[in-house]
Amino acid sequence: MTGALAGWKGVRRGWFDLHMHSSASDGRYPPAEVLRRAALGGLDVIALTDHDLAGALSPGEHRVEGRDIRVIAGAELTGRHLGREYHLLVYFPGEPPTAFLDLCRSQSQARAERYNAAVSRLDLGLEPASADAAAGRRALTRHHLGRALVQAGHAQSVTEGIQRFATREVVPLIDLPFVEAIRRCRALGGVTSWAHPPRQALLDHAQTFARAGLHALEGLRPGMRRQDRTFVKRVARRFGLVLTGGSDWHGWSSGSNLGLFRIRGEDLAPFLDRLSAGCPSVVD
Numbered sequence: 001m002t003g004a005l006a007g008w009k010g011v012r013r014g015w016f017d018l019h020m021h022s023s024a025s026d027g028r029y030p031p032a033e034v035l036r037r038a039a040l041g042g043l044d045v046i047a048l049t050d051h052d053l054a055g056a057l058s059p060g061e062h063r064v065e066g067r068d069i070r071v072i073a074g075a076e077l078t079g080r081h082l083g084r085e086y087h088l089l090v091y092f093p094g095e096p097p098t099a100f101l102d103l104c105r106s107q108s109q110a111r112a113e114r115y116n117a118a119v120s121r122l123d124l125g126l127e128p129a130s131a132d133a134a135a136g137r138r139a140l141t142r143h144h145l146g147r148a149l150v151q152a153g154h155a156q157s158v159t160e161g162i163q164r165f166a167t168r169e170v171v172p173l174i175d176l177p178f179v180e181a182i183r184r185c186r187a188l189g190g191v192t193s194w195a196h197p198p199r200q201a202l203l204d205h206a207q208t209f210a211r212a213g214l215h216a217l218e219g220l221r222p223g224m225r226r227q228d229r230t231f232v233k234r235v236a237r238r239f240g241l242v243l244t245g246g247s248d249w250h251g252w253s254s255g256s257n258l259g260l261f262r263i264r265g266e267d268l269a270p271f272l273d274r275l276s277a278g279c280p281s282v283v284d
């Protein structure tokens with residue numbers, strides 16, 4: 001659709017947040033409520049980036065609470081590289097292609113199977129994954145297991161539940177090579193950004209990921225120290241990557257509302273150019 005990105009020029013003066021979650025994955029609020037809170041928070045453009053799920057909000061213009069707000073289609077895929085978990089934000093200029101929705105669905109179904117395996121390993125009488133999750137329409141994370149443990153009285157808090165019970169033996173890493181995720185998403189026309197990249201991992205893997213076709217690093221995040229931001233920018237420049245940014249808002253911590261962290265569109269101009277140009281699927 002041409003509508004989703006038409007008129008970027010005006011939007012460049014607007015406020016952006018390109019990373020947030022709804023209750024379709026491990027966020028607190030349903031997608032429509034996330035959108036409403038984004039509008040109330042004064043945001044002009046958002047991407048809802050649920051874990052291994054896309055399509056909970058339709059891309060393009062919405063009018064909410066008397067405000068025009070634009071949605072960029074996105075998702076946050078979980079992958080692994082050399083035994084560690086990394087997250088890949090994927091954005092599309094319009095509707096995501098069916099093949100990407102299929103990829104998300106199979107990843108979410110694998111999450112439901114992983115959840116059920118954890119439930120039976122723990123043997124604490126927890127409920128298995130819902131029908132929605134089993135069908136790949138919701139993405140279950142360790143957060144959900146932690147919450148179920150609290151509700152069943154086995155932990156005082158979600159964090160305690162995760163730390164005590166949701167070990168890697170109980171909940172293994174998601175089985176998607178990060179490099180393959182980059183390649184596949186790029187080939188499907190997605191613009192990819194490495195979410196909250198750790199400093200040492202940037203030093204170790206940025207080159208590998210850039211060669212696989214990564215477009216961006218998530219270098220604009222709340223609470224980043226100036227030297228960390230500078231470091232991410234330097235790595236991005238070195239490997240020809242652009243920057244994205246977002247709050248990674250889940251809605252659980254009280255007092256943290258959408259819009260408290262926001263980015264000027266002009267600071268995302270190289271990313272927006274890339275997004276509106278579409279991406280060639282061929283990597284040099």
Ligand SMILES: [Zn+2]
Binds near residue numbers: 021026027051250
């Ligand atoms: Zn999350």
Ligand SMILES: [Zn+2]
Binds near residue numbers: 195
């Ligand atoms: Zn996230």
